[in-house]
Each structure stands twice: as structure tokens, then as C-alpha cells.
Amino acid sequence: MSSKVTLDLPLAPEGLTTEWLESALSIRYPSVKLASSEVCNVVAGTASKINVALKYDNGNPHGLPESMYIKGGFHGAEQLELAGAGYHQEVGFYQNFENQLDGLEIPKSFFAGANDANGQAIVILEDLTQRQATFGNATAPMSVDMMAKTMEWLAHLHATFWSKPPVDANIPWPGVVGSLIDVMLADDYWGPMTSRPLAKPLPEVARDPKVVRKALMSMWETFGSQSKTFIHGDAHLGNMYFVDNAPGFLDWQSPMLGPWSDDVTYALIGGLTVADRRSNERDLLRHYLDALQRLGVESAPMFDEAWLAYRQQVMHGYMWVATPPSMQPDDIVGANVERFSAALEDLETLSALGV
Incomplete structure (x- = not known):
């Protein structure tokens, strides 16, 4: 159900560079410019959840948050093999259904993409702790x-x-x-x-x-x-x-x-x-x-x-x-x-x- 993206999707936390994050966010927010990014926390489970802190370089015209979570398979081939289908399902949800559920409390996404070449699927989501969840x-x-x-x-x-x-x-x-x-x-x-x-x-x-x-x-x-x-x-x-x-x-x-x-x-x-x-x-x-x-x-x-x-x-x-x-x-x-x-x-x- 998910559509693919042409952007390369990294398979390790080290690939989540400032340049990559800017490219990913630019798909929905074309004028976004990042001055820096920092990985603050990495949790490896069924899916990896990586918290990143962002600083913007052009006044942040879209009002994007300075903290986001990146979710996908970043901890090896076994993790992707066992749970990768779920990552693709979540990408598909955010690509196809998120905008049909106005009024429902769900985490907001800023990027959702999948890639058949390496099996990776990534969503970038709001950091719910910023809303005291x-x-x-x-x-x-x-x-x-x-x-x-x-x-x-x-x-x-x-x-x-x-x-x-x-x-x-x-x-x-x-x-x-x-x-x-x-x-x-x-x-x-x-x-x-x-x-x-x-x-x-x-x-x-x-x-x-x-x-x-x-x-x-x-x-x-x-x-x-x-x-x-x-x-x-x-x-x-x-x-x-x-x-x-x-x-x-x-x-x-x-x-x-x-x-x-x-x-x-x-x-x-x-x-x-x-x-x-x-x-x-x-x-x-x-x-x-x-x-x-x-x-x-x-x-x-x-x-x-x-x-x-x-x-x-x-x-x-x-x-x-x-x-x-x-x-x-x-x-x-x-x-x-x-x-x-x-x-x-x-x-x-x-x-x-x-x-």
C-alpha cells in the first residue's frame, strides 16, 4: 500500500546525517534548511526509534519542531527481516490514511518513505513528549x-x-x-x-x-x-x-x-x-x-x-x-x-x- 521514494534510506543510525534529514524533510517542506542535527537517543526494539534534535538555518518558515523521532530498521538485517513488513505498513498508513483522520489524536508525521532496494521503510514522527504526552x-x-x-x-x-x-x-x-x-x-x-x-x-x-x-x-x-x-x-x-x-x-x-x-x-x-x-x-x-x-x-x-x-x-x-x-x-x-x-x-x- 505504500509508494516508494527515490531518496536513499539509510540502514544505520550513522546514515541519519543533517544532509539526509534535510533531504527527507524537503519532500514535504521544500524550503527547509537545517543548520545541524544531533542524535540524542537510540532505542532498538521491534523497530528502532531514534530521537534527533534539529536546528534550522532559515528561520524555520514551516514551524517544524526541534525534536523528532525517526522510526525504521537501523539495527541489522535480522531486525529488518523479522519486522520490516511492519515498517512498510506504517509508512503506508502515513502516506495514505493520516490525512483522512483529521480530528483523531495520532502522532504527526513529517516524512514517510519505503525503498525496495534495501528493504528499509522510515517514518519521521513528532516527539510526543514535547506535548507532555x-x-x-x-x-x-x-x-x-x-x-x-x-x-x-x-x-x-x-x-x-x-x-x-x-x-x-x-x-x-x-x-x-x-x-x-x-x-x-x-x-x-x-x-x-x-x-x-x-x-x-x-x-x-x-x-x-x-x-x-x-x-x-x-x-x-x-x-x-x-x-x-x-x-x-x-x-x-x-x-x-x-x-x-x-x-x-x-x-x-x-x-x-x-x-x-x-x-x-x-x-x-x-x-x-x-x-x-x-x-x-x-x-x-x-x-x-x-x-x-x-x-x-x-x-x-x-x-x-x-x-x-x-x-x-x-x-x-x-x-x-x-x-x-x-x-x-x-x-x-x-x-x-x-x-x-x-x-x-x-x-x-x-x-x-x-x-
Whole structure:
């Protein structure tokens, strides 16, 4: 979905010179001139995130910020091979969808480009700390009021594309879980993952990989033929931030054409304590549906249909238990495992999926 750029895209932090940054920014801001740049911080993860400080040479006529983040694959061929598809997805999001989401809190981009020659894909994004943003973490669940605002945010995203879903919307739903099911449920992987202390909350019946596989397949079959919209695809609390008491979503590496209930279920269950979710989930789901209608979605589902979809979508979040320590720390995985395990039982998800 992303278009390519002719600008060379460096594969190491050392390539992010002042000259390169000026060339990249000049694609959208033709008169930009940089006097200097400095790499302030480098974080290597699934994607590398590099903070740069900029000084401008011509009065900065575009009012560009003096701090930005550069995101891409800057730490070797293995990183690019494992996660490069996500970098390209994020570039595509910023090239094709950012300008269609006015009014939604998302990080602003200043450059987005991909290059087939070396597999690199880079976005240059605002430094959200300059707006005093705080960042979501599963160990700090949000309030019910903030979750209501998150439901409104998701309704805005979904409503924008509800009646006109983009035909080139990225990877197909259900995304990475669907592509890795055989790996995650193999005995030599599922066994160690579910034997960890953090997996203690798992219901006994849903420890059986055969049961989990059947439930996932039923979920995918159920929603595979239903109407779809543009979804974030990974709407957990760790991909959120908050500015001026309003939520926003980061990490647009896996947006999809998928069912609305994927985002809503994943965000609502993963973002609240078990007690808050139990007491408020019906009202929050109604709040989402009401927001869809206010935004002009005439075919929004009725509550009973939406409630069933919500119950059936729990399996996405249940797969947090298969997240290895190299990708997320145990406290984050454990918090999500507790919440989705409780929801699986409370909402009788397996029964709702005919398992």
C-alpha cells in the first residue's frame, strides 16, 4: 500500500546525517534548511526509534519542531527481516490514511518513505513528549472515563471507513496471530509459554492447544465473511498515549481491513481492571455503538449483535500468553493474561464460538 521514494534510506543510525534529514524533510517542506542535527537517543526494539534534535538555518518558515523521532530498521538485517513488513505498513498508513483522520489524536508525521532496494521503510514522527504526552502501560489500567473516550476514538476511526473500506488496506485480518498459529500452538512452544507463573490465571479448559486452535478458527471463520472497516489491528494499552486528557494510538504497523469488534474488544478488556470491565463493559459497548450512530453509520450493529461479537473476539487478547519475553516484559504479559483469562470465563467465549 505504500509508494516508494527515490531518496536513499539509510540502514544505520550513522546514515541519519543533517544532509539526509534535510533531504527527507524537503519532500514535504521544500524550503527547509537545517543548520545541524544531533542524535540524542537510540532505542532498538521491534523497530528502532531514534530521537534527533534539529536546528534550522532559515528561520524555520514551516514551524517544524526541534525534536523528532525517526522510526525504521537501523539495527541489522535480522531486525529488518523479522519486522520490516511492519515498517512498510506504517509508512503506508502515513502516506495514505493520516490525512483522512483529521480530528483523531495520532502522532504527526513529517516524512514517510519505503525503498525496495534495501528493504528499509522510515517514518519521521513528532516527539510526543514535547506535548507532555504520557504513554500507556498495561500495568497502569485506564479509568472508565478514559475508556469511554477511547471507545469514541475507535468509533471515529471505524466510522471514517465504515461504508467505504479501503481496498488496499494492508495485511489481511487477523494479522500476525493468524500467520503464527502453528508456531504458537506447537507443543514445544505453547507448553513453556503456558507453564510460566504469569500463565496461572488461564482457565484449565483453555490450556489445551487443540481447544485454543478450534476457538481461534471459529472466531476467524465467524468474522471472515462479515463486513469490515479500517482497524488499528493492535489496539492494546501499550500502543496508546494520552495528551490533554484525550487518548491517541501509536504504532501503525498492523492496520487492517477487519471487524470493528477486534479493536473494541482488545482495547476494552486489556485497558481496564477486571473489576472495572465487569461493571462497565455493557455501557462502554453501548457508548461505542452510540458514537458510531452520531458519526453517521446507519448500519451500526444493534446491541445484542455487538455483544455477541464482543464475546467472540476475546480470543485475540487471550493469545497474549504466547508472547515471548523478548517481545514484552513479564509484568505486561501477565497483566493482559489476567484480564483476558477472566473475560474468557465471564463472557463464556468458548460457548459463544461453539467450542
